[in-house]
Amino acid sequence: MKLLGSLTSPFVRKVRVVLAEKKLDCTFVPEDVWNEDKILKINPLGQVPCLVMEGGEAVFDSRVIVEYLDTLSPVGKLIPPSGRERLEVRIFEALCDGIMEATVKVFLEKNWKGRTDAQRSPAWIERQMGKINAALDMLADRVGERNWCTGQHFSMADVTAGCALDYLVLRCPDLDWRSRHPSLVRLQEKLSQRPSFQATRPPQP
Structure with a gap:
């Protein structure tokens, strides 16, 4: 997995904190959020964070990303099931x-x-x-x-x-x-x- 984002974005940091807490391997790729042409090729909304899966599928919106990441490992469950x-x-x-x-x-x-x-x-x-x-x-x-x-x-x-x-x-x-x-x-x-x-x-x- 690759996480595209800015070091100063609080939404990107939110995902990075979850990755660290869940002890998940993910390559962080710094992106210029104003380089819309590049980001739009991956995320039509032109926003970060954007998680790129191993098959190339893009997952965006920090709430969607962190909910998915929380399912990948039983370590440090962050979102209650119900x-x-x-x-x-x-x-x-x-x-x-x-x-x-x-x-x-x-x-x-x-x-x-x-x-x-x-x-x-x-x-x-x-x-x-x-x-x-x-x-x-x-x-x-x-x-x-x-x-x-x-x-x-x-x-x-x-x-x-x-x-x-x-x-x-x-x-x-x-x-x-x-x-x-x-x-x-x-x-x-x-x-x-x-x-x-x-x-x-x-x-x-």
């Missing part, structure tokens, strides 16, 4: 994916070279920041005093939460979420000690 426990993990994943999506939009609106400063929209940035802060409030409330996002076990919820929080540090360093959410600080510090997170830490600017 019931309310599975629902809770997937809700956490969706919430944290939403934080990452909004953060990407803020970063691009502020930095994309295809627009001039006059073309950038402060209202759009404010809207996305509102989503981020509301999602952080909910995430902190749900984590509370738990050891992990969904209780006593490390799961996909924690993978995505860790990637989302680290991406906020990378792309929105001025956002002061730590003073408001000590439970998330505790969770981030715990996750940062795992080898899977240390090995996939994005390059710093």
Whole structure:
């Protein structure tokens, strides 16, 4: 298998963390996400992460990829098979994916070279920041005093939460979420000690 992606993409990192936690062999191929002609040949959506199977079949969207990877090995099961426990993990994943999506939009609106400063929209940035802060409030409330996002076990919820929080540090360093959410600080510090997170830490600017 080959994983195509960017070292700074939180969605790519999410997949890389799962590969490390599941101890699965996969070659990582760095890709320029703006080289659409190249990526479109593999993924019609022109997005990463994209997992290329041994037969050449492409699997895309981080949620689809990680769910498939979780079935490949019994080591460190990350997504419960059914019931309310599975629902809770997937809700956490969706919430944290939403934080990452909004953060990407803020970063691009502020930095994309295809627009001039006059073309950038402060209202759009404010809207996305509102989503981020509301999602952080909910995430902190749900984590509370738990050891992990969904209780006593490390799961996909924690993978995505860790990637989302680290991406906020990378792309929105001025956002002061730590003073408001000590439970998330505790969770981030715990996750940062795992080898899977240390090995996939994005390059710093």
